[in-house]
Amino acid sequence: MKTSIATVCLSGTLAQKLHACAAAGFAGVEIFEPDLVAAPESPEEIRALAARLGLTLDLYQPLRDAEGVTEELFADVLRRAEAKFALMRRLGMDLVLCCSNVATATIDDDEVSAGQLRRLGDLAQRYGVRIAYEALAWGRFVDDYRRAWRIVQLADHPAVGVCLDSFHVLSRGHDPADIEEIPGERIFFLQLADAPALEMDVLSWSRHHRLFPGEGDFDLHAFVGHVLRAGYTGPISLEVFNDTFRQTEARQTAVHARRSLRWLEDALAGDPPHRADLSRLTPASAPRGFDFVEIKAEDTSHVEALLQAAGFARRGRHRTKPVTLWSSGDARVILNEQHARDLQPYIAAVGFAVADPAAQTARARELRTPFAYRRTHATEEALVAVTAPDGSEVYWYAASVDEPVWVSEFVDGDPRGGGLVTGIDHVSLTQPWQVIDETVLFYRAVLSLEPAGGTDVASPRGLVQSRVLQTPDRAIRMPLNVAPPIVAERGPGAGLSQHVAFRCRDVVALAREGRARGLDILPIPGNYYDDLAARFGLPDDRIDELRGLDLLYDRDATGEYLHFYASAPGRAFWEFVERRDGYDGYGAMNAPVRLAAQDSAGR
Template identity: 70%
Template sequence: MRTSIATVCLSGTLVEKLHACAAAGFDGVEVFEPDLVACPSSPEEIRALADRLGLTLDLYQPMRDVEGVTEEQFADVLRRAEAKFALMQRLGMDLVLCCSNVGTATIDDDEVSASQLRRLGDLAQGYGVRIAFEALAWGRYVDDYRRAWRIVELADHPAVGTCLDSFHVLSRGHDPSAIEQIPGEKIFFLQLADAPALSMDVLSWSRHHRLFPGEGSFDLPTFVSHVLRTGYDGPLSLEVFNDTFRQTDTRRTAVHALRSLRWLEDAAARLVPERHDVRQLKEAAAPTGFDFVEIKAEDTSELEVLLGQLGLTPRGRHRTKPVTLWSAGDVRVVLNEQHARGEAPHLAAVGLQVPDASATSLRAAELVAPPAHRRTYATEQVIDAVVAPDGTEVYWVDAVAGEPAWVEEFEHGTAPGPTGIGRVDHVNLAQPWDVLDEAVLFHTSVLGLEAQASTQVAGPNGLVRSHVMRSPDGAVSLPLNVAPPVQAHLDQHVAVSCDDVVGLARSARRRGLAFLPVPDNYYEDLSARFGLAAEVVAELQDLDLLYDRDDDGEFVHFYTRTVGQVFLEVVERRAGYAGFGAPNAPVRLAAQSAATH
């Protein structure tokens, strides 16, 4: 199906928005009237630019307060409408969005509204224009798509149809299944937006907090499937009012938007397989585990000491690059000094094991994920990768038993021995404030991870907001954390699992590992909260271990000091504990903040 986007979704001028939409790969745009009014280019110039860029101008919007008014007021509606229709002729546009009346309606009568839309349709038809009538969720009288359709049906005019907007339907909790009773040819346009589950007035919710599909709580695939079953064959169009998107890079947001629409079209297509004109993406299964993590820096020697103290084994240096490999169990840590002048240690890449690497690569390309490029020689394994919204490179390889083939590219190392370390448990990735929603969509759509409920943790410099992205079987977890700028780097770390955290902590301490110090007050509170035996609390306190417990099991863990912008965590999960020790996060953040001053 054709794709479209409202210019209100993007930052910049109208000309910049058109260029960004074309570059991203959209087929058309909705022209938001304030964007045109503020544009120095004439309507004819905008029309010509869209033609050159290969964009259709699909919908002019909005036209407000057109029905449910007195005859005197309606005369003014016709005057405004005629000027609008003449402008649309200059733009080469044939569809205008008319919203249900919010400000001037005084007559709550479907027959009156239908009559006025019919007369408006007569005027529009003379200019080659059609009217798409939409029920706003906060309309004075018409706030339900079913009533809007009833009025359109009563109007019975070929130039009058309805516009369906997912936000206005789903934010009010209306049942979208009745959409299937509307003839597809009378649905003139479809606007799509997601949104988080919030408790606030619907107008503010709409104007500031809409999201692109796949980022919020609405069931958009089912919503779109209802529309598709009517036979609707117009564009799938995004209309997202969001304060963040209106401030971020225009071209990047346009690509982000198209990715969301392709994800949604694919999800809807799987619900309506009879619609062969709706595109399905390459299906790719979620990752089954971590393959490696990469830490990059100009000088990684301090990290080598830290890894050795934890018990990881140096596996050698890459035969063509200034890169070393350390491992223990199924944990592989790559230390990369290539092209890293002036860079402090930071998490640069994550490698994942997937059931079918070629399928994941095809899906990533279809979702316009930007590829990551690294020079690879003929004798080296080529590993596909993309760049996540936060800049982290994400690689994937086919899952294999034992070690992956690329490990053989590291030479003159030591064979690993038993350490008690199992696998990478999770990787925390710090997110800039303006990319979190994009990152959630990226990891769900491209990698098949599932977004868990958002949580907030209080730190000494403000709240840290976290979204955990997890594979269906829990083998891969990527907590995405947005922290205040002064402590953002404190949420970038690698956690590894073990089967005896107490024993591993004692061994690491004997090798000289400096643990993140935990205050005595924490252990007094721990004893009171959980009623642990005094000797258990004493052992935890002696080793700077942290503890949590829920109905499913226990969680014991410790943190290393921070090196550059990264630190390590060692965890032991007992029974069915599946969390991340969130109650301990404020203690960790405070200790790390104190260590940096």
């Protein structure tokens, strides 16, 4: 599949963007006119640079406000168009994007628009150029791809076809099925963008909130399927206007963008009828569960004390490294003091149990995922790790009935693994604002996790945006939280941190036993319990029990959720949960209370 990307997606100069696109593995680019206008290089130099980098120049854009105008205005359109066509000849380009008129259109007549496109086609032919006509979602008269196609049919010119853009179709709620009625050779170009489902005007939505495939709520799989079944054989290109991508490092964003198309290509290749040039990724099933969580710090003694108070067993110290392992049931926590000078405790890595580690590794390589390196002795298990966009490391190891082999590398400890904690329920990671969308795509593409909704939670220091990824069987649950800027600026120990939630057999008993052993449970304000009694009508003795243990409570249509929080110095804190009768949430109603309590306690 030939891939392309619009230079508007990236930060930097035009030359820097071209280098980034080539390094990421794109075959071609769309040249966004403002990038060329601001470039110090001549069109001929840009053409030569693209050729040296192995990039084709696929589309020049945009030609605006060109149809549906008076004859007087159309004379100026022809003047502007001829200048663009001459420029495109210097660039060696043969396709220009012509957007439906949003500003100067005064004639709502398909015959008039078609006639003007026909005359533009005559002019374009003299320069060896074709015109791809696109219905903008906010076009004054033409905002539907079906009407754009009717106008192209009326124009009846070999140099005039349509450009299809997923945002302009799906943001308006238009049915893309009719795309299959357009002959493939008349679809001159395909542009893709995903987007979150928002209630706002389409122009602002388009200019600031587009995303790469796999990061939003559009069904791009179905959309592109219609285009391919129509017979389209050209490039599949990304046109993503997004404030974040325009101010982050171009090479990283380009790799991120290319990964999104590789993930989409894999889905399309498995859904015939499809093009012969589509290829699959190495199939790898979703993880079967958490293998471990790793906490890194210069001094992990406070975390050790917390785990011991929660009933975890110290399984031993690594044979060759300043690393210890603690476990209870299937929950394993690695405490790593290697190369951790001046670091407060934080979640450095998450390990997953997978069915086929070799397939998982191959898939990660095909998606251009950066691999992490850790020194391993010849007698030790070599665990494969990649680096997630937030900088954390992600490991995978073969799932097995018994404990993984790497556990045997920890010696001189307690072989017990019992306790009231039975496993890891979920791992919540705080994301820098600029990588949250990339992180969602990373876990979807590499580890086959799927989005499961999200929510916004009010904290004393700003709104926390939360997005959840999980496996269908809920063996893996990963809430990803975006810290408000004021929280991020406060650094380690701020009110929003990473946390690990442990699944318990009896969280009430654990709270009692843990407190007796010195477990520092987060105090919850009394007002919360007064509200709890009003909301759920719980008996007084139940409320008194929850209040006495600083337990939080939630209930849905199927079951109940009881949980409490404990902390140690650093950026990681701990949650202990009990799900009863199929409860499937995270106690979202309790999150603002927890955030406020942490803030008050300076945690």
